[in-house]
Amino acid sequence: MARALRDAGMEVIYTGVHQTPEQVVETALQEDADVIGLSLLSGAHNYLFPRIAELMREKGMDDVLLFGGGIIPEADVPGLQKHGVGRIFPPGASLDDIAKYVREAVPAKKVAK
Amino acid sequence: MTVAPSDLLGRARAGDKRATARLLSVVENDEPGAADALRTLYPLTGHAEIVGITGPPGGGKSTLVNRLTGAYRATTDRVAVVAVDPSSPFSGGAILGDRIRMRERFLDEGLFIRSMASRGHSGGLARATSRIVNVLDALGYGVVLVETVGVGQEEVEVVRVADTVCLVTVPGLGDDIQAIKAGVLEIADVLVVNKADRPGADETARDLAQMLTLGAPRTAWKAPIIRTVAATGEGTDQLIAAIAKHRAWAAESGERDARRRAAARAEVEDLLRDSLVRRLRDRLGQERVERAIARVADRAIDPYAAVDELLRE
Structure with a gap:
């Protein structure tokens, strides 16, 4: 995934696996990231996404896009989006589509600033 | 925001x-x-201790930076790490992965880690690295560790940014150690043989010592060779001591001032060049430049003639 985004011309901070929500948000904050992408296979998405969104709000990172993908039941997606999470990509989603989504989301966000 | x-x-x-x-x-x-x-x-600016960490890929630079960070944090309120990774020459994108080795420190309040993509700049740093370091210095970070891109032979620009440059190498690089001697060895203030618990560490240290004796020394400073095992933290204290010793020597001998002057010169000249190019391009208009480029590509004129023509206009 990181490679696909790099190939789409983006600078990707790769943090490694098994990060706590606090670590993810602190990294995004220090790196001044425009987007946080979370790949989750663990089944903990209903905890991790809302927790990260909450930490982002606490830190005033309202202009940072949070989105993700992985093994996430479709039924859970609306609940996550209520927490302010953007698109959730299913396994096997096209890398091009994901890169396109990020590219389109970021300038929009920049304009809104 | x-x-x-x-x-x-x-x-x-x-x-x-x-x-x-x-x-x-x-x-x-x-x-x-x-x-x-x-x-x-x-x-x-001018108060931070700026330490450059350079060397070939796979030498354990990030792991060593992680160790140094921990040790410096014991004595320094605020420590920053600036880690540079290469940008893809094709897409312009980059994967910045140096943080992975520092994950247990992500929540350290006194630590700020920033990744940078080289964005086509050669020399082992990004064009803006020295400016980023200046900002961190001015904001009160007492120690700034600068980790270069791991390419090996030409990442000598760190000497413009850092007060002390550590070159990290490992046993078993074989002939690759020959490759680093040309440019990088010259700028190293402290030589580190990392992964020194591996076989071949003695030979590597010996090779380095021998290379140091070749050629006329640039200054009176003799780069010490420090053995570390970054994975366990072994040798970190000795490395910190060697860096401190170099820092004291550089301040006393005038080397630090000379280096800062050279850095200032490079910075001013870079900006001057950028500014001139930008002004020139504005005056000429992108279209005219593109036309000239097209003619060169078509072999209608040679590149020198194209530049002459553009500058005459």
């Missing part, structure tokens, strides 16, 4: 990490307000 750079500055100086991060982006991307911010901050 709509914040004027001047507000950012105030908040960053008060220790707000989000404001610091934004300010670094403003400076890195040369966004509006970057020049003003640097103007305000520049007089506050």
Whole structure:
């Protein structure tokens, strides 16, 4: 995934696996990231996404896009989006589509600033 | 977050990490307000201990930086790490993965880690690295560790940014050690044989010592060879001591001033060149430049003639 985004011309901070929500948000904050992408296979998405969104709000990172993908039941997606999470990509989603989504989301966000 | 750079500055100086991060982006991307911010901050620079970590890929630079960070944090309130990774020459994108080795420190309040993509700049750093280091210095970071791209032979630019440069190598690089001797060895103030618990560490140290005896020394400083095992932390204290010793020597001998002067020269000349090119391009118009490029590509004229023509206009 990181490679696909790099190939789409983006600078990707790769943090490694098994990060706590606090670590993810602190990294995004220090790196001044425009987007946080979370790949989750663990089944903990209903905890991790809302927790990260909450930490982002606490830190005033309202202009940072949070989105993700992985093994996430479709039924859970609306609940996550209520927490302010953007698109959730299913396994096997096209890398091009994901890169396109990020590219389109970021300038929009920049304009809104 | 709509914040004027001047507000950012105030908040960053008060220790707000989000404001610091934004300010670094403003400076890195040369966004509006970057020049003003640097103007305000520049007089506050010159207090940080700036340590460069360079060397071939796979030498354990990031792991060593992680160790050094931990050790410096024991004595320094605020420590920053600037880690540079290469940008893809094709897409312009980059994967910045140096943080992985520092994960247990992500939540350390006194630590700020910033990754940078080289964005086509050669020399082992990004074009804006020295400016980023200046900002962190001015914001009160007592130690700034600068980790270069791991390419091996030409990453010598770190000497323009760092007070002390550590070259990290490992046993078993074989002939590759020959490759580093040309440019990089010359700028190394401290030589590190990392992964020194591996077979071949003695030979590597010996090779390095021998290479140091070749050629006329540039200064009276004799680079010590320090053995470390970054994975366990072995040798970190000795490395810190060697860096401190070099720092003291550099301050006393005038080497630090000479280096800072060379760095200032490089910075001014870079900016001058950028500014001249930008002005010239504005005056000529992109279209005219593109036309000239097309003619060169078609072999209608040679590149020198194209430049002559453009400059005459």
